[in-house]
Amino acid sequence: MTATQERAAGKRTQITAEHIRIPVSGMTCAACQAHVQKALEKQPGVVDASVNLMMQNASVTFDPAVVTPDNLIQAIRSTGYGAELASPDQSAFDEQEARDRAQTEEFNDLRLKAIVSGVVAVLAMIFSMPLMASNAHAITGPVTDPFMLWVMLHLTPALETITPWAYRIDPRVLSYTLLLVTAAVMAWAGRHFYVRAWASFRHHSADMNTLIAVGTGAAFVYSVIATVAPGFFISHGVSPDVYYEAVVFIIALILMGNAFEARAKSRTSAALRSLVNLQPTSARVVRETEEVDVPVESVQRGDVIVVRPGERVPVDGEIVSGESAVDESMLTGESLPVSKKAGDRVIGGTINRTGTFRYSATTLGSDSVLAQIVRLMRDAQGSRAPIQKLADTVSGIFVPVVLSLAVITFVVWFVSVDVAGGSAPMVRAFAAAVAVLIIACPCAMGLAVPTAVMVATGKGAELGVLIKGGEALQRAGDITTIVLDKTGTVTAGKPTVTDFVPAPSVGRAADDVLRILASLESSSEHPLADSIVRYAKDRGLALSVATSFKTIAGRGAMGVIDGVAVMAGNKALLGEHAIDTTPLESSADELAMRGRTPMYVALDGVLSALVAVADPIKETSREAIARMHSMGLEVVMLTGDNEHTARAIANETGIDRVVAGVLPDGKVTEVKRLQGENRIVAMVGDGINDAPALAQADVGMAMGTGTDVAVEAADVVLMRGDLRTVAQAVELSRRTMNTMKQNLFWAFAYNVIGIPIAAGVLYPAFGILLSPILASAAMAFSSVSVVSNSLRLRGVRIA
Amino acid sequence: MTSTDWLVIAAGATAVAWVCRYFFLAPRAAVSVATSGSSGIPEVTITVKGGYDPAQIRVKAGLPVRLIFDRQETSSCSEEVVFPDFGVKRFLPAFEKTTIEVTPPRVGKYGFTCGMSMLHGSLVAE
Numbered sequence: 001m002t003a004t005q006e007r008a009a010g011k012r013t014q015i016t017a018e019h020i021r022i023p024v025s026g027m028t029c030a031a032c033q034a035h036v037q038k039a040l041e042k043q044p045g046v047v048d049a050s051v052n053l054m055m056q057n058a059s060v061t062f063d064p065a066v067v068t069p070d071n072l073i074q075a076i077r078s079t080g081y082g083a084e085l086a087s088p089d090q091s092a093f094d095e096q097e098a099r100d101r102a103q104t105e106e107f108n109d110l111r112l113k114a115i116v117s118g119v120v121a122v123l124a125m126i127f128s129m130p131l132m133a134s135n136a137h138a139i140t141g142p143v144t145d146p147f148m149l150w151v152m153l154h155l156t157p158a159l160e161t162i163t164p165w166a167y168r169i170d171p172r173v174l175s176y177t178l179l180l181v182t183a184a185v186m187a188w189a190g191r192h193f194y195v196r197a198w199a200s201f202r203h204h205s206a207d208m209n210t211l212i213a214v215g216t217g218a219a220f221v222y223s224v225i226a227t228v229a230p231g232f233f234i235s236h237g238v239s240p241d242v243y244y245e246a247v248v249f250i251i252a253l254i255l256m257g258n259a260f261e262a263r264a265k266s267r268t269s270a271a272l273r274s275l276v277n278l279q280p281t282s283a284r285v286v287r288e289t290e291e292v293d294v295p296v297e298s299v300q301r302g303d304v305i306v307v308r309p310g311e312r313v314p315v316d317g318e319i320v321s322g323e324s325a326v327d328e329s330m331l332t333g334e335s336l337p338v339s340k341k342a343g344d345r346v347i348g349g350t351i352n353r354t355g356t357f358r359y360s361a362t363t364l365g366s367d368s369v370l371a372q373i374v375r376l377m378r379d380a381q382g383s384r385a386p387i388q389k390l391a392d393t394v395s396g397i398f399v400p401v402v403l404s405l406a407v408i409t410f411v412v413w414f415v416s417v418d419v420a421g422g423s424a425p426m427v428r429a430f431a432a433a434v435a436v437l438i439i440a441c442p443c444a445m446g447l448a449v450p451t452a453v454m455v456a457t458g459k460g461a462e463l464g465v466l467i468k469g470g471e472a473l474q475r476a477g478d479i480t481t482i483v484l485d486k487t488g489t490v491t492a493g494k495p496t497v498t499d500f501v502p503a504p505s506v507g508r509a510a511d512d513v514l515r516i517l518a519s520l521e522s523s524s525e526h527p528l529a530d531s532i533v534r535y536a537k538d539r540g541l542a543l544s545v546a547t548s549f550k551t552i553a554g555r556g557a558m559g560v561i562d563g564v565a566v567m568a569g570n571k572a573l574l575g576e577h578a579i580d581t582t583p584l585e586s587s588a589d590e591l592a593m594r595g596r597t598p599m600y601v602a603l604d605g606v607l608s609a610l611v612a613v614a615d616p617i618k619e620t621s622r623e624a625i626a627r628m629h630s631m632g633l634e635v636v637m638l639t640g641d642n643e644h645t646a647r648a649i650a651n652e653t654g655i656d657r658v659v660a661g662v663l664p665d666g667k668v669t670e671v672k673r674l675q676g677e678n679r680i681v682a683m684v685g686d687g688i689n690d691a692p693a694l695a696q697a698d699v700g701m702a703m704g705t706g707t708d709v710a711v712e713a714a715d716v717v718l719m720r721g722d723l724r725t726v727a728q729a730v731e732l733s734r735r736t737m738n739t740m741k742q743n744l745f746w747a748f749a750y751n752v753i754g755i756p757i758a759a760g761v762l763y764p765a766f767g768i769l770l771s772p773i774l775a776s777a778a779m780a781f782s783s784v785s786v787v788s789n790s791l792r793l794r795g796v797r798i799a
Numbered sequence: 800m801t802s803t804d805w806l807v808i809a810a811g812a813t814a815v816a817w818v819c820r821y822f823f824l825a826p827r828a829a830v831s832v833a834t835s836g837s838s839g840i841p842e843v844t845i846t847v848k849g850g851y852d853p854a855q856i857r858v859k860a861g862l863p864v865r866l867i868f869d870r871q872e873t874s875s876c877s878e879e880v881v882f883p884d885f886g887v888k889r890f891l892p893a894f895e896k897t898t899i900e901v902t903p904p905r906v907g908k909y910g911f912t913c914g915m916s917m918l919h920g921s922l923v924a925e
Contacts, residue, residue, distance in 0.1 A: 065842070065867050065898045098892045099878075106875060196874045199849020200918075204822055207849075207876055207917045262875065384883050392916040400822035404815045411811035415804045446915025469886070 025082035103266040113189035114255035124245040178244040190251040206399035215437035219243040250776035257780025264787035271458025278349035283314035315348040322357030332719040333464025385470030388449040402440040409759040435758035439775035443783040448743035451790035456736035464719035472715035476733035485685040486639035491615040497535035499612040523549040584610040595648025624723035667693035851920035860924035879914030
């Protein structure tokens, strides 16, 4: 036994150990292996470590309370070898699995108990009939409970004909049998109510279990006394009625409600679960010349992975060779497959559709896009919406208040029946008090908001909209104004050549002018230059190298290409060199009016062409802005561009208001100004340049490119660069707020109306009184209805 | 009204008073100070069973603290623990220990609750 194992044996009794496999790179010999193993064993909290040279990994059993996987990675790296966790944020995945397992077990357990106790309840009801009949002979009291009345009027005569033998059984035998059966149901199916109620009680707190335990417990004790010493009741003029069937019925109905609730609650995290399931378990890695299937945990940065059509991309990376269309819908909500070629990024978890490609793994483990989304979703689902405050406050005092109300109900009933000279004050007071305890449902209040947040964030993820929490969701529902950054948001953020106009009577072919211009621009680093180079290359033109090159800041560039002196720039630049621009000026003005940036080109001092560059508007922008308008939102565009260009884009897309010439830090001021006009502002930007404005806005929405998930300043991350998702985010938030309000209203109204009815406030005027059995049915389904209402959000169609 | 009525009223009033006193006014459960764990970070084990025990933990402001939640029941009421101030919500598997590390930024009281805000505990940073 090694020292580690000894330590492990000693410790095993008191700690929960976790196991992890970490890929280790750089080990070449047995000495390396021993070195790494020693370093791991020295870590506090490590129970057992074994390093495998062949597999190039370390297998570690550790106490998660003492040491984290990150500590272990650091320990390995400190020895000079490489280590990296590939499985994306295992904790999120494991947690989801553990939760699913617990929920399934809970559901199965509750279902079994609910079915068995339900059957017992029906039998108990049948055998209580003869008992009631015999008690009715002992003392005749009025039946006030509508349920019992119905039972006596309709069920009893029917039973008397169907099971006449039951009426011949000795009532004492019947009541003792019911006592035993009820005690058995309470001890088996209802056990957790009493255990949990007692545990809470010891902590000076009370929950739903307290109410059920006190309610059914009181009914049971009352019945036991009536069974064992019926004479005591009869001597006080009270029928020795028993409530065994009520106790069993209440337990059965509440268990049934809990089972439905467990099932419905597990559905609220369906979206998160399906994201977790996207993670493939193995990858086909190229090792030497062979393709080897390895577990995804042992993939290392830089590994080349092969993906065939129909397969899932195992980890994030960049394509090295091959081409394909990749279905990214599960992560970005983009319904059409995205075509990918060498140099493009692919995301782990997406599905390769058409071709085979090889790619190099880049981000692994908790840095991967999928892990980031899962983490973000999990955090979001755990956050609280401000609207929940009231519900939280009420939940905190709810149960003790209901206990007090039950006592008051008992006292009021007892005294008023007694004073009025009515019969059996004890029985009526008791039934009403038990009904109050049973009907009260704190769960519905606790579930109203969190279930809606869970379902809505999941729905958002399906649409490619990651909402960072309940608060963001709530604020997004109240937005009145949407501020859009122009570049990269309304427009593609990638300038392209829109027009190339050769000057009249130039002695060269248009393509030749373009080739010379593009050759000049290929030496420039200006963003517009890049668009001209691309334009020429797309036409198949071979570029030359400039022999001399000079940029004139804010004006243009000049140089010599293949012996020709080239100059490209604005009117001012050409004017300085006495080149006449008049032949093309009208075209230039017209292009500028349409939001394009015109540039003159002169070859050997002669005006030769006009080239116009523009950042094209995204195809979806116009439709998206129309949708925002139809939702009653005002749309403002901020841009650093000149007024002309900005106006042109605004006109084309239907934007209401334009603020042009805004410097990056001016965006914050503009958002503040709009907020000062009592507007609730959402800022949509790329998340990098716009971070301060995103943070300033009531809701910051970062338009990602599908890979930047962790935008700190944003409340909402839009996974694809489609402006329509902004409208979707607002729409989803509005609907979610509605659902939350409905849920809260229902949860409060249910208790506010249900408790007084159970207490009997309607009795003096209408003679309406609830039996504890009806109360338990109402209670069981009030929380189910709240969860079901939240689940309706899943099916909402958001265009 | 008969003497029985008065008796019932008196008993009822006593019961209500007791309920209010027991649940609202009684001193909250034990206070505990996080002690240094084997990794050097102060830690405290909180038993989760119908409530949090201890329910109040004294910690140092600005320093991380490791809270080991030992959930000794299957009641779904306590299956999650939420720290609203830290934006943390964690699932606590039944009969397992779940470690949560938080750093209270400054002096003050940081509450934690179950997923439905029925069970309460707090960190008192000083």
